[in-house]
Amino acid sequence: MTGAPASAETRQIGIYDCLILVVDDTDFNRTLITAMLRQAGFRRIQHAVDGIDALRKIGDELPDLVILDIVMPGLDGFEVCRHLRADPRFSDLPVLVQTALSNTEDRNKAFQLGTTDLITKPIDRNELLARVRIHLENRVLIQDLQLYRARLESELGMAREMYNHLLPTPALFDQIGRDSGVRIRHHTAVSSELGGDLWGIIPLSERRFGLYLLDMTGTGVSAALNAFRMHTVLHELAPLAGDPSRFLGEVNARAVDLFESGERVSVIYGVIDPMIGTFTYATAAAGRPILLQCGNRVAELGDSDGASVGESGGSVFPARVLPFGPGARLLLYNNAVAAALPVECISSAPEALAELAAPALGSPTLVEACARVTSALARVVGDRPREDMTLIFLAKEAFQSPRAKAAS
Structure with a gap:
């Protein structure tokens, strides 16, 4: 620095x-x-x-x-x-x-x-x-x-560029779409300060894949560097990524020794299994996932429990399961989104976000759903948030085998 x-x-x-x-x-x-x-x-x-x-x-x-x-x-x-x-x-x-x-x-x-x-x-x-x-x-x-x-802006620019290189590529989105029938879109509202949030995908066997979204405490270069360190840890532990509870526990054990005193990270990590239609996930002080089932108008909220990663070496992160069958839409978001909502207490932010997002999530295409949700959110919190806000959208199509896809 x-x-x-x-x-x-x-x-x-x-x-x-x-x-x-x-x-x-x-x-x-x-x-x-x-x-x-x-x-x-x-x-x-x-x-x-x-x-x-x-x-x-x-x-x-x-x-x-x-x-x-x-x-x-x-x-x-x-x-x-x-x-x-x-x-x-x-x-x-x-x-x-x-x-x-x-x-x-x-x-x-x-x-x-x-x-x-x-x-x-x-x-x-x-x-x-x-x-x-x-x-x-x-x-x-x-x-x-x-x-x-000028030097600081140059360093922040390099950090932003590093961040962009760590994000999943369009080619990976396309591959997942072909293999699992799951479409993925993401949106980041960039603040004036460099944030410590990051998300990514870990490919697994049998058409499954893991998805993580993490958000470091604080802002600036130190938060961004910690997020980059966490990226390394997550991918080093990829052999355990099929089990969200164990995976997040091992990530936490590494983070306790990695972070300075007071540094924490909220994480949601989940595994999409397109064959049985589930999203199995574990959370560490992260936002509750928002699910809209096909044909429903009211969104369903997942659970969120577990201490922040890096807070205690003995923390346990129980696995939860949400149905994610054909036509389902799933919304994940970092803590900055919840903190930006004009609610009386942070615990009511997921309900407020679910109510705001549900009508838009039901849009005919995922691209339209992403655009409508982010537009509705911007009307509430503004276009320039205090911290980077990240939203990840997933949609499950009717599953087809590779042979059926080729025939169609």
Whole structure:
């Protein structure tokens, strides 16, 4: 993880290497200001003899601060400010205007045109140095924060890309559809922060497959890294994935030693058996699965029990079974979905979500069902949730053997 921005002491040292451009048509004034700055320790100072010369030099090499005279022949200080602020490249360039103007209207005009600060003539050394230091410190701080933000956004972007690579592929969806008659769709509403939720599929024998959805506590890179670690653990334990209760118990035993104190993960893991038409699952502080049977208008809620994974090495995760026959629709979701719903307590969130989702789950196609559920949810919680919200939709078609499919 990238370190924090530099300390105040480091910034104070760094200002003496900043580039300062002194713009004045009088040689004596340029020499005087330069002498004051060099005596104070500033090492990089350039000069411009008028407004046109100033704009040319600023375009060639961007200074960190400009000390600008107002009254100059040709292009005066007012016009220099106007040109600078009209160019996005120089919109935040500090400009200290040195002026003997005492007229309030002229001073107001200077600020309206984008002057950062004023220095009165005749120039007082202490005033000059104080204003130069504070504006350069602000400049260095802003640049430091911008660089830090760019690095952070780059790291978050890489984490997002890693997350996307861990998700099941469309090719796997197609293979499962051909083998088991189960169609899968998913939807993620991305928040402004990187989340620690992840889901995936573990292929099993006899056309079965396992499906997990996990949600780490907290947000940010640390939560995402823990989710990636859990992905590794889940797939290392794939030989046990046919038994949800045992599988989740072994995952928990690994996680207790993997996580730092206070870190937890909610998990639902289930096995779809298309031959007998069941969804056998175990949960660890996860949302209750929502099932809509063919021909029904009211959704059925599964159970949710078991402590969070990583909370205790002795936790037990009993297996539950829901029917998942032809025409059934199943909705799984992470805890962020339940937390975003406007309900009085989190325990009533599954009922609220089931009531919201049931009409849409009965749509003719799974694609339409997914679109209608997510649209209805967005109307309730908004398009930009506080944490990533993940929903997984499964639909069971009438099962056909490979020979029957080929014949059709």
